[in-house]
Amino acid sequence: MVKINGEMLDKAGCSVTDILADMGTSGQRVAVELNESIVPKAEYSSTILKDGDTVEVVRFVGGG
Amino acid sequence: MSIPSREEMYAALEERHGKELQKKISAASAAVCGLGGLGSNIAIALARAGIGRLHILDFDKVDISNLNRQQYFPEQLGMYKSDALCDTLRRIAPYCEIRKDCVRLTEENIPELLGNEDIICEAFDKAEHKAMLVNCILERMPEKYLVAGSGMAGIGPSNAITTKRMMKRFYLCGDGTSDVDDGMGLVASRVLICAAHQANAVIRIIAGEFDV
Numbered sequence: 001m002v003k004i005n006g007e008m009l010d011k012a013g014c015s016v017t018d019i020l021a022d023m024g025t026s027g028q029r030v031a032v033e034l035n036e037s038i039v040p041k042a043e044y045s046s047t048i049l050k051d052g053d054t055v056e057v058v059r060f061v062g063g064g
Numbered sequence: 065m066s067i068p069s070r071e072e073m074y075a076a077l078e079e080r081h082g083k084e085l086q087k088k089i090s091a092a093s094a095a096v097c098g099l100g101g102l103g104s105n106i107a108i109a110l111a112r113a114g115i116g117r118l119h120i121l122d123f124d125k126v127d128i129s130n131l132n133r134q135q136y137f138p139e140q141l142g143m144y145k146s147d148a149l150c151d152t153l154r155r156i157a158p159y160c161e162i163r164k165d166c167v168r169l170t171e172e173n174i175p176e177l178l179g180n181e182d183i184i185c186e187a188f189d190k191a192e193h194k195a196m197l198v199n200c201i202l203e204r205m206p207e208k209y210l211v212a213g214s215g216m217a218g219i220g221p222s223n224a225i226t227t228k229r230m231m232k233r234f235y236l237c238g239d240g241t242s243d244v245d246d247g248m249g250l251v252a253s254r255v256l257i258c259a260a261h262q263a264n265a266v267i268r269i270i271a272g273e274f275d276v
Contacts, residue, residue, distance in 0.1 A: 029191040031198045036231055038202035058230060060194040063217040063244035064102040064187055064255075 003054045012051045016044040023057065031058045070159045077114040085271055086114060092270040093117035095181040097169055097197055099124075099145040101250055102213045103187030104135035105259035106266070107149060111157035113267060118153065118160055119181050122146050123168040133252035169193075174200045178208070183266050186212035187259075191243070202234060211265045215239040216258035218248035225254070227261045227276045235269075235276070237261035 002011040004019060011019055016032055016039055032039040033056040039047050049055065068076075078086045092115055096103045099122035107120055122145040126136045140148040146164040153162055165177060174197065178184055184205075186197045194214060201210045215238035216225060224239040238258050242248055268274070 029195050031195055031202065033231060038199070038206075038231070040203045041199055056230065058198070058214075058236065059240075060191040060198070060212075060214045061217075061238075061241060061243035061245070062189060062191045063215070063242070063248075063250050064098060064100050064189040064194075064213060 001051060002049045005055070005057055011049055012053075014049050016047045016049070016055075019049070019055065020044065020057070023059075025057075025059060029060050031060075032056070033058070067158055073157075073159060074114070081113070088270050088272070089114050089267065090116045092183070093119070093181040094183040094185060094266055095119040095121065095178050096185045096187055097121050097178070098187035098189065098193075099134075099149050100130065100187065100189050101133040101252070101255035102216075102259045102262065103185065104145070104149055105256055106185050106187055106263045107153060108135055108156060109260065109263035110266060111153045111160050113263075114157065114160070115270075116161060117163070117181070119163040119165070119178075120146055120149055120153070121165045121167055121169060121177065122149075123166060133250055133255045169197060171196060171200050175204055178205065181208075183209040183211065183269055185262055185266065186210065187262070189244070191245075198234070202231070206233070209233045209235075209266075209269050211235045211237065211262045211269075213237045213258050213262050215242045216254050217242040217244040217246070217250055219251055219254060222254070222257055225257050225261060227265050229274070229276045235262075235265045237265060 001008045096107045126140045144166045146166045150164045227237045230236050
């Protein structure tokens with residue numbers, strides 16, 4: 001199980017690109033942390049989540 | 065009337081903020097990226113607090129649609145925001161060292177342009193630009209403190225806007241969801257709340273108070 005934005009989900013083995021697709025977001029408006037470290041954008045597809053990982057997907061919205 | 069001396073201004077700040085805190089604020093530097101509703105208000109709050117060095121960056125010009133929430137005046141329409149805000153900041157804080165850049169920030173120029181400040185404020189309008197700056201800083205300049213804003217459109221509750229510490233050096237202010245692209249306009253009062261969260265996060269970092 002992987003903790004994604006506070007929710008335990010069966011996503012071990014998925015890539016960061018996969019979970020962003022599940023969330024219906026492209027990589028253009030997000031920052032992704034894996035175990036409190038930033039995941040570089042170039043590594044979204046090659047970063048495979050493991051059991052016990054904690055992922056935080058920060059989705060930015062417009063306005064400023 | 066002539067303006068007060070540097071020493072008089074500093075003494076007045078010390079009296080209000082305390083000697084120890086003012087010493088830290090006056091020695092600190094921050095960059096404000098984007099000088100719209102968030103950035104213009106963040107910069108003014110930091111200048112009023114007596115920050116030592118302020119770096120302001122924006123490529124855009126003052127437009128009539130900005131006047132509902134951004135710190136510009138009708139007679140400044142058409143000016144570059146970096147020039148217009150610099151004029152205002154110099155009136156507020158004549159001894160603050162201000163660097164202004166009229167430039168569009170990109171992944172290529174960010175490391176060079178933002179190399180000199182300890183704390184970076186993300187204050188862009190577009191979600192894609194916010195994400196670009198945040199990712200670029202976190203990936204390539206991990207020694208910086210970063211304070212970003214996301215979600216302040218409309219007239220939702222004030223108390224939905226919070227400051228979260230997302231990583232050791234990354235703070236995120238806003239309600240996280242109120243998107244200007246959903247048709248909600250930006251209203252001065254609520255944009256100011258988010259800008260104040262960001263400015264206060266900067267002051268707290270400067271003071272060495274890192275929790276939220």
